[in-house]
Amino acid sequence: xxxxxxxxxxxxxxxxxxxxxxxxxxxxxxxxxxxxxxxxxxxxxxxxxxxxxxxxxxxxxxxxxxxxxxxxxxxxxxxxxxxxxxxxxxxxxxxxxxxxxxxxxxxxxxxxxxxxxxxxxxxxxxxxxxxxxxxxxx
Amino acid sequence: xxxxxxxxxxxxxxxxxxxxxxxxxxxxxxxxxxxxxxxxxxxxxxxxxxxxxxxxxxxxxxxxxxxxxxxxxxxxxxxxxxxxxxxxxxxxxxxxxxxxxxxxxxxxxxxxxxxxxxxxxxxxxxxxxxxxxxxxxxxxx
Amino acid sequence: xxxxxxxxxxxxxxxxxxxxxxxxxxxxxxxxxxxxxxxxxxxxxxxxxxxxxxxxxxxxxxxxxxxxxxxxxxxxxxxxxxxxxxxxxxxxxxxxxxxxxxxxxxxxxxxxxxxxxxxxxxxxxxxxxxxxxxxxxxxxxxxxxxxxxxxxxxxxxxxxxxxxxxxxxxxxxxxxxxxxxxxxxxxxxxxxxxxxxxxxxxxxxxxxxxxxxxxxxxxxxxxxxxxxxxxxxxxxxxxxxxxxxxxxxxxxxxxxxxxxxxxxxxxxxxxxxxxxxxxxxxxxxxxxxxxxxxxxxxxxxxxxxxxxxxxxxxxxxxxxxxxxxxxxxxxxxxxxxxxxxxxxxxxxxxxxxxxxxxxxxxxxxxxxxxxxxxxxxxxxxxxxxxxxxxxxxxxxxxxxxxxxxxxxxxxxxxxxxxxxxxxxxxxxxxxxxxxxxxxxxxxxxxxxxxxxxxxxxxxxxxxxxxxxxxxxxxxxxxxxxxxxxxxxxxxxxxxxxxxxxxxxxxxxxxxxxxxxxxxxxxxxxxxxxxxxxxxxxxxxxxxxxxxxxxxxxxxxxxxxxxxxxxxxxxxxxxxxxxxxxxxxxxxxxxxxxxxxxxxxxxxxxxxxxxxxxxxxxxxxxxxxxxxxxxxxxxxxxxxxxxxx
Numbered sequence: 001x002x003x004x005x006x007x008x009x010x011x012x013x014x015x016x017x018x019x020x021x022x023x024x025x026x027x028x029x030x031x032x033x034x035x036x037x038x039x040x041x042x043x044x045x046x047x048x049x050x051x052x053x054x055x056x057x058x059x060x061x062x063x064x065x066x067x068x069x070x071x072x073x074x075x076x077x078x079x080x081x082x083x084x085x086x087x088x089x090x091x092x093x094x095x096x097x098x099x100x101x102x103x104x105x106x107x108x109x110x111x112x113x114x115x116x117x118x119x120x121x122x123x124x125x126x127x128x129x130x131x132x133x134x135x136x137x138x
Numbered sequence: 139x140x141x142x143x144x145x146x147x148x149x150x151x152x153x154x155x156x157x158x159x160x161x162x163x164x165x166x167x168x169x170x171x172x173x174x175x176x177x178x179x180x181x182x183x184x185x186x187x188x189x190x191x192x193x194x195x196x197x198x199x200x201x202x203x204x205x206x207x208x209x210x211x212x213x214x215x216x217x218x219x220x221x222x223x224x225x226x227x228x229x230x231x232x233x234x235x236x237x238x239x240x241x242x243x244x245x246x247x248x249x250x251x252x253x254x255x256x257x258x259x260x261x262x263x264x265x266x267x268x269x270x271x272x273x274x275x276x277x278x279x
Numbered sequence: 280x281x282x283x284x285x286x287x288x289x290x291x292x293x294x295x296x297x298x299x300x301x302x303x304x305x306x307x308x309x310x311x312x313x314x315x316x317x318x319x320x321x322x323x324x325x326x327x328x329x330x331x332x333x334x335x336x337x338x339x340x341x342x343x344x345x346x347x348x349x350x351x352x353x354x355x356x357x358x359x360x361x362x363x364x365x366x367x368x369x370x371x372x373x374x375x376x377x378x379x380x381x382x383x384x385x386x387x388x389x390x391x392x393x394x395x396x397x398x399x400x401x402x403x404x405x406x407x408x409x410x411x412x413x414x415x416x417x418x419x420x421x422x423x424x425x426x427x428x429x430x431x432x433x434x435x436x437x438x439x440x441x442x443x444x445x446x447x448x449x450x451x452x453x454x455x456x457x458x459x460x461x462x463x464x465x466x467x468x469x470x471x472x473x474x475x476x477x478x479x480x481x482x483x484x485x486x487x488x489x490x491x492x493x494x495x496x497x498x499x500x501x502x503x504x505x506x507x508x509x510x511x512x513x514x515x516x517x518x519x520x521x522x523x524x525x526x527x528x529x530x531x532x533x534x535x536x537x538x539x540x541x542x543x544x545x546x547x548x549x550x551x552x553x554x555x556x557x558x559x560x561x562x563x564x565x566x567x568x569x570x571x572x573x574x575x576x577x578x579x580x581x582x583x584x585x586x587x588x589x590x591x592x593x594x595x596x597x598x599x600x601x602x603x604x605x606x607x608x609x610x611x612x613x614x615x616x617x618x619x620x621x622x623x624x625x626x627x628x629x630x631x632x633x634x635x636x637x638x639x640x641x642x643x644x645x646x647x648x649x650x651x652x653x654x655x656x657x658x659x660x661x662x663x664x665x666x667x668x669x670x671x672x673x674x675x676x677x678x679x680x681x682x683x684x685x686x687x688x689x690x691x692x693x694x695x696x697x698x699x700x701x702x703x704x705x706x707x708x709x710x711x712x713x714x715x716x717x718x719x720x721x722x723x724x725x726x727x728x729x730x731x732x733x734x735x736x737x738x739x740x741x742x743x744x745x746x747x748x749x750x751x752x753x754x755x756x757x758x759x760x761x762x763x764x765x766x767x768x769x770x771x772x773x774x775x776x777x778x779x780x781x782x783x784x785x786x787x788x789x790x791x792x793x794x795x796x797x798x799x800x801x802x803x804x805x806x807x808x809x810x811x812x813x814x815x816x817x818x819x820x821x822x823x824x825x826x827x828x829x830x831x832x833x834x835x836x837x838x839x840x841x842x843x844x845x846x847x848x849x850x851x852x853x854x855x856x857x858x859x860x861x862x863x864x865x866x867x868x869x870x871x872x873x874x875x876x877x878x879x880x881x882x883x884x885x886x887x888x889x890x891x892x893x894x895x896x897x898x899x900x901x902x903x904x905x906x907x908x909x910x911x912x913x914x915x916x917x918x919x920x921x922x923x
Contacts, residue, residue, distance in 0.1 A: 082464040083381035179850040189727035190921040229854025266744040271717035
């Protein structure tokens with residue numbers, strides 16, 4: 001059900017909806033901000049490690065400015081009683097729209113760096129190793 | 139009379155006795171002695187050149203290092219107790235731990251030490267420290 | 280949370296643990312970005328990257344977490360931890376040292392973000408070990424006579440820090456320890472009675488249950504820490520209290536402690552005896568604060584008394600080159616006043632830290648000496664003390680203002696004249712004695728002047744002309760390196776020398792110097808650290824903290840490549856058993872391989888040089904080091920030394 005809601009929202013934004021489209025961000029400034037605000041902490045320096053879902057995704061969250069901003073603002077709206085590694089809220093006060101869009105512009109420069117398993121010899125060795133049978137003497 | 143002054147008298151007497159009759163020991167080798175001086179921890183209290191820490195191996199006319207016989211006697215009779223608290227007193231070096239020839243090597247090495255203590259007046263830093271000591275106290279400085 | 284979600288969370292945690300390590304290596308944004316850039320460029324390089332698959336349903340669900348995006352929930356606007364920081368600001372707490380811990384994440388966030396000038400008063404000081412955090416509080420507390428904060432994470436942080444807390448207790452060092460407590464996160468990190476494990480060697484602790492109680496506990500903790508007997512206190516702060524919305528609850532004003540001193544009548548009687556004495560003397564031990572030291576000087580000058588000082592063995596004592604300090608023109612003292620010191624005709628002596636041990640040590644653990652420490656009234660007389668007259672169990676520092684006021688009222692013009700004459704004689708005699716004493720010391724300390732490895736006396740001697748006109752603090756324990764500063768240097772500041780590790784625990788020095796460096800950085804002071812090698816290796820990460828926070832600490836290695844005292848003990852023991860004196864180095868030396876401290880410093884971002892074995896090179900190296908620390912950059916000089 002949530003997915004449906006999200007999709008509807010995304011579609012709404014994608015279609016231009018009622019909200020004016022924000023200006024595009026600057027990926028160079030965005031790179032600095034991506035580091036300063038700790039985005040790399042969960043998503044890796046290239047958006048490909050950790051919670052690596054910034055690359056190669058067609059999620060509206062990273063592709064639509066309105067959706068991206070809305071997503072940042074509505075996150076983590078509670079003070080957790082136990083430490084949380086969930087994605088934080090980035091409020092307008094902490095990260096103004098213009099800066100947030102710089103980050104989005106930077107995120108959009110990420111390119112997937114994932115060769116085929118077959119093209120990496122080491123992965124073949126690991127696969128072969130997994131197929132070996134247990135030897136009690138080793 | 140303190141224990142140490144009693145000991146000193148004993149050593150003086152012994153030194154005199156050895157000076158008379160005891161047979162001459164084979165002379166030690168200072169090169170071997172240098173290694174042994176380190177290995178047996180002599181440097182630990184007396185410094186690498188006998189001039190720091192319990193610095194009484196250099197420039198002293200102590201009877202203990204005046205004659206090899208006395209030196210050996212001194213090593214063998216030291217620390218004749220098992221301390222119940224840790225001790226940094228001079229240990230005993232028994233014949234078993236440090237045989238005579240090795241002890242004499244150390245003795246020979248010790249004898250090569252030369253006092254490295256320039257006159258206070260010849261060291262500029264010391265002059266500065268003396269001048270500083272004479273300066274009047276200023277509040278806040 | 281479903282199993283899948285749980286597994287994801289664990290995966291993220293494991294990842295973040297690695298990420299935290301990476302972050303720590305990047306002190307500032309610039310080098311970090313360089314690395315980030317390198318990585319992203321690398322990542323972008325293979326253009327043959329496969330086309331991105333579209334997100335599946337679960338990915339999108341994860342992206343949006345479980346939070347319904349229907350409406351914006353309000354931000355937390357006034358968390359309890361902001362009020363805690365406000366309380367610390369009111370009390371003037373300059374620093375909070377910690378390695379980060381989740382049980383005080385809320386308080387840490389408030390420290391770095393709350394207020395008009397975030398991350399000041401207190402400034403968050405990043406440490407690499409809890410022992411360093413508490414040792415830093417020790418160095419700072421001993422130099423300034425007031426507490427800073429050490430933040431510890433639950434049961435783990437307290438245990439890492441326990442030895443440092445133990446030494447602070449032994450030394451009566453004021454500090455405010457805050458232990459985070461999180462009952463809902465990781466069970467092994469929490470305890471019902473968190474402070475129990477350090478209660479035997481802390482002065483006071485509290486575990487407040489509400490925010491108002493927590494703020495009151497921080498204030499009471501500060502009062503307890505700074506009231507004689509001073510010492511470390513622990514306040515346990517639950518995460519709930521740190522995180523709750525404070526609403527419009529107001530921060531209560533801080534009331535400083537009221538410490539009992541002499542009453543007016545007693546002060547007047549004591550003043551009369553001081554004034555009427557023909558040759559009065561004041562023996563000064565360790566007072567609580569620099570203000571106490573200033574008042575002791577004022578009293579000695581008013582009375583024209585000769586004085587003794589413990590400034591060469593620890594902080595907060597009388598300036599030892601003050602004209603009054605020394606034996607004086609004659610040693611037939613007819614009235615002696617002791618300030619926080621043993622036998623004297625009249626000694627003002629606050630309760631010692633040991634006197635409270637019996638009530639605190641509820642676990643019945645006999646930590647060495649603490650219970651037996653109060654000295655009996657028949658303690659051996661100091662050489663100059665006539666006899667034990669009267670001991671007043673009141674805090675000396677709190678008694679001084681009243682005593683000074685009484686003296687000022689009672690002094691007649693005639694007495695003032697006589698006192699001025701006596702003081703002049705005392706000053707002349709003391710200066711002569713001092714110069715003679717220094718001269719005598721120099722004739723001994725020149726031995727081995729040119730020796731290699733370097734003589735320790737030479738290190739102290741070479742330093743003095745270079746630091747004499749600086750505002751310096753010798754923060755490292757000095758007894759193992761021969762304490763040559765005692766005769767050669769002037770100890771005229773309350774913080775000239777910070778003394779031994781109070782319980783003799785090795786590993787204290789590096790952290791204490793960094794902590795003294797915090798105070799120094801704010802005050803244009805430099806820290807001299809004659810750093811023994813054994814001590815350095817317990818928690819060398821203190822070097823990184825010095826580099827990270829720009830602490831003016833000049834570390835000069837007393838590198839004798841051993842836990843040298845243990846080597847001597849072992850040699851004696853082997854000798855007593857008639858064997859293996861050449862094997863006593865096993866387990867007591869730092870050989871094979873030697874440790875390269877310049878490289879160690881470099882690894883932590885501290886500039887340095889060495890190893891130096893030629894004493895002729897010391898002076899130039901020390902000059903470079905002093906120039907560096909005066910510019911706010913810590914410096915380490917590795918010196919291969921004689922053992923002692």
